[in-house]
Amino acid sequence: MGEAIVVGVTDAPAARRAVDWAAQRAADRRQPLELLAVVGGAVGAVGEDSVVGSALAATRELVEGEASRLAPLGVAVSTRVERGNPVSVLLDASADASLLVIGSDYKGPGGGKARGAHGVRIAAGAKCPVVVVPDFEVTGRSGIVVGVDGSPVSEKAVAFAAAEAERLGEPLIAVSVWTPLEAPRNMGVYPVEYLENLEQLTDEAQAVALAGLRQQYPDLDIVRKIERGYPSEIINGLASTARLAVVGSHGRGALARFLLGSISHEVLARLATVTAVVR
Structure with a gap:
């Protein structure tokens, strides 16, 4: 390269x-x-x-x-x-x-x-x-949004986003999204314990992914967001007021036969801001 x-x-x-x-x-x-x-x-x-x-x-x-x-x-x-x-x-x-x-x-x-x-x-x-x-035009917007899911490609996306946030003097908005398993409508409501555990696991995985940034960029403003929903919708929602969005080319669980993960594909299809895809 x-x-x-x-x-x-x-x-x-x-x-x-x-x-x-x-x-x-x-x-x-x-x-x-x-x-x-x-x-x-x-x-x-x-x-x-x-x-x-x-x-x-x-x-x-x-x-x-x-x-x-x-x-x-x-x-x-x-x-x-x-x-x-x-x-x-x-x-x-x-x-x-x-x-x-x-x-x-x-x-x-x-x-x-x-x-x-x-x-x-x-x-x-x-x-x-x-x-x-x-x-x-994206002039006047603030923040660098990055999708974080704990995958190796996500680590590279975080590194890219943090460097851009430092360069631009912008806050780094790290977003991790958790989604309950799809289930038949007649199954009833999800157990509270299950939902709370999903959120906690997502929060812990993000904390690990961001652990080294404080030392590397001591002055960087890092905003952590843990959201429930569908990843591309959440990312593009936050990106609609951001200066830049960064996603990995494949997320956790992506199949090798796909050239581009479904989330990054969907983010690109409806761009909400300048968007980087990192591999």
């Missing part, structure tokens, strides 16, 4: 938001930034070469314009324009990146149908953490 932050560039508004987010992180962490654009859709039709040539030239102009726009940040910026399938090219680029940043045209609740087919595919197959930036 390399040091550069790679960001996918198109002429969509969400892509510019992604570029801005990635550039600021690169400036804060003194990392190089690569702007990567992909011209796809070629099928070998007669007369296509001239169309592709024009598209490549226009795309190079777009990427170079973005690089010039970032000059005041003092970031080391490189540019690259490729031909091919955008998802495949970005996945290949992730192998040599520290972070891959992409935009999403999802505009939030009330902004249309759920989005994220490409985002989900990229987050599922990338070799590095992926940040998906939605097409709405």
Whole structure:
């Protein structure tokens, strides 16, 4: 894994938001930034070469314009324009990146149908953490929300989120969700002891997961939340007022045959804020 932050560039508004987010992180962490654009859709039709040539030239102009726009940040910026399938090219680029940043045209609740087919595919197959930036403003929000379930991937998500919270001077909002076993409606109410034990076990698991953060980040404000419900709904509910949300690519109990866990998939499908998927 390399040091550069790679960001996918198109002429969509969400892509510019992604570029801005990635550039600021690169400036804060003194990392190089690569702007990567992909011209796809070629099928070998007669007369296509001239169309592709024009598209490549226009795309190079777009990427170079973005690089010039970032000059005041003092970031080391490189540019690259490729031909091919955008998802495949970005996945290949992730192998040599520290972070891959992409935009999403999802505009939030009330902004249309759920989005994220490409985002989900990229987050599922990338070799590095992926940040998906939605097409709405998050300025003025506060907090870095991270899903905690005690799994190894969750540990990496917590580490990523804590570093971002420290960088941004934001509180770290650690959320763990417990859900009773599904049961027939005629079974009656759950025993109080069972519910209390589930909550306690979840609280203890989160405490263990966060144990080392106090020493590593002594000034970090850590807000612990233990909630009952469905994880993606709880996470996106908290993320709706947060600056960033962080989830693991797979949670506890995820099956190896799935490329992306159901919770991270659902969080990406209805982005509530800028969202990082860590593997």
